[in-house]
Amino acid sequence: KQEVTQIPAALSVPEGENLVLNCSFTDSAIYNLQWFRQDPGKGLTSLLLIQSSQREQTSGRLNASLDKSSGRSTLYIAASQPGDSATYLCAVASSNTGKLIFGQGTTLQVKP
Amino acid sequence: DAGITQSPRHKVTETGTPVTLRCHQTENHRYMYWYRQDPGHGLRLIHYSYGVKDTDKGEVSDGYSVSRSKTEDFLLTLESATSSQTSVYFCAISESWEDYGYTFGSGTRLTVV
Numbered sequence: 001k002q003e004v005t006q007i008p009a010a011l012s013v014p015e016g017e018n019l020v021l022n023c024s025f026t027d028s029a030i031y032n033l034q035w036f037r038q039d040p041g042k043g044l045t046s047l048l049l050i051q052s053s054q055r056e057q058t059s060g061r062l063n064a065s066l067d068k069s070s071g072r073s074t075l076y077i078a079a080s081q082p083g084d085s086a087t088y089l090c091a092v093a094s095s096n097t098g099k100l101i102f103g104q105g106t107t108l109q110v111k112p
Numbered sequence: 113d114a115g116i117t118q119s120p121r122h123k124v125t126e127t128g129t130p131v132t133l134r135c136h137q138t139e140n141h142r143y144m145y146w147y148r149q150d151p152g153h154g155l156r157l158i159h160y161s162y163g164v165k166d167t168d169k170g171e172v173s174d175g176y177s178v179s180r181s182k183t184e185d186f187l188l189t190l191e192s193a194t195s196s197q198t199s200v201y202f203c204a205i206s207e208s209w210e211d212y213g214y215t216f217g218s219g220t221r222l223t224v225v
Contacts, residue, residue, distance in 0.1 A: 031210055032210065032213065034213045034214065036216070042218065042219075043202060043216045043217055043218040043219050044202065044216040045216075046213055046214070046215065046216075049212070049213040051210075051211075089154075089155070091155075091214075093210075093213075098143070098206075098210065099157055099160065099170065100145075100155075100157070100204075100214060102154045102155040102156075103154065104152075104153075104154040105154065
């Protein structure tokens, strides 16, 4: 059974810092991995989608990497801002069914 | 969220009553999903649909049923609501999960008293 783990569960940093959020998964038979952002009381916003054949994806200050063989992905946020404060979720899509399995998220606070 | 609407946004209901949540999309996407989100458990798949009248169970399907009679609507029914079904429910859609991933709705907060 696929399990997805995100470390750390919570993170607090001063504004301007570069930071890394980690995601690991137990079954490397994935089709893709998606990073989401969730603001309190809101839905999920897709940030980046990485196909299993890709190594990384970039969008603005965000860069996500994928190492399928080791079961790891990282989300790198450059020059963090208070507006980046949110919960970040990673999810993997099973190769067989496409069902998304989520990690429990990392709650990020960026202090001004 | 563009193209996907959940209703109602909030609902309080009594134990034992049936409840139906609606997910409506304007994207004509093939795949639709229902998740629930709970502290300590994260997001878990309840049911999903891969086409009109084609549905299947997820990991936490007990006590829930779904129907999809039209491409645009995916209904989640709690047959007899229990307090353990108090949660935030999210609908997601995907045209091609392989290529484009998923888009989520804004959620329905359900409280069973």
